[in-house]
Amino acid sequence: MAGDIRLIVQGDDFGMCHAVNVGTLRAYQEGILTQASTMAACPWFTEAAALARSSGIPLGVHQTLTCEWDYLRWRPLTDGPSLVGADGTFFRTVAEARASITRQDAVRELSAQVAKFAAEGLDIHYLDVHMGESAPDAYDEIASAAGKPYIYGPVESRRFASIEILSDRDAATKKPWMLAYLAGLTPGVHLLVTHCAVAEPELAALTAPGTETYRWAEEYRLSDQAIVTDPEIRKTIENEGINLVSMRNAFTD
Structure with a gap:
């Protein structure tokens, strides 16, 4: 309805x-998470697909042309030579990827990622992008072919009253920030991006200490998990009259 506050809480990766996978599902079933951006090129996609089918969590395609970790490396689904570095896996940064990837290779790869969702019998509700736009000219074409919104595109992004990321903040500041964020929401559709995970040894082993992505491996994800499953946060959402929605129903009256 016009004038109400709608909040999408998205779990990336x-x-x-x-x-x-475990953290995202738990955040959806026990917390405030409302949708998950899902990476078809990654090694645990098959498990994510199975969890999505059993839980009904709304999914988006987390279009992936980069791999930021030292020790967890993934490859494209296609064989475009511009997509990979010397080790045959995706580039580590958006800047490296953007300098190499051709539009043709990007469109072919991202189309294959969308097709992998269909092969698993999964419904797609939106598309977004992992880390940043490595092939800016390709994303709108893929979304148009899929018939779904690309939520960071120049048209779709303007539909949101705000887009914020919870993750890259010190753990001690996240809950105060979140409470203030919720209190300050205005009528319209808001998108809050999170990166959830549970404590497993693999998180600490993703990358070497001191690297640029180190805090994204474990620290940011575990603290995001704590916030989205915090009972006080849910209670605040209820008290503020905020409606939790996903891209499946955010823009319908």
Whole structure:
């Protein structure tokens, strides 16, 4: 209805590893998570697909052309030579990927990622992007072919009253920030992006200490998990009259 506050709480990287899969599902079933951006090129996608079928969690395609970790490396689904570095896996940064990837290879790869969802019998409700736009010209084409919104595109992103990321904050500041964020939401559809995971040894083993992505491996994910499953956070959402929605129903009256 016009004038109400609608909040999408999104969990990124579903399918990346087992710890992320378990955390994302738990955040959906026991917390405030409302949808999951899912990585078809990653090694644990098959488990994520099975969990999605059994739980009904709304899914988006987390379009993936990069792999940021030192020790967890994944390859494209297709054989486009511009997609990979010397080791045959995706580039580690968006800048490296953007300097190499051709539009043709990107479109073919991202189309294959969408097709993998269909092969698992999964419904797609939106598309977004992992880390950043490595092939800016390709994303709108893929979304148009899929008939689904690309939520970070120039048209779709304007439909949101706000887009925020919970993850890259110190753990001690997340709950105060979240409470203030919820209290300040205005009428419209808001998107809050999180990265959830449960404590498993694999998280700490993703990358070497001191690297640029180190805090994203375990620290940010475990603290996000704590926030989205915190009973006080859910109670605040109820008290503020905020409606939890997903892209499946966010823009319907």
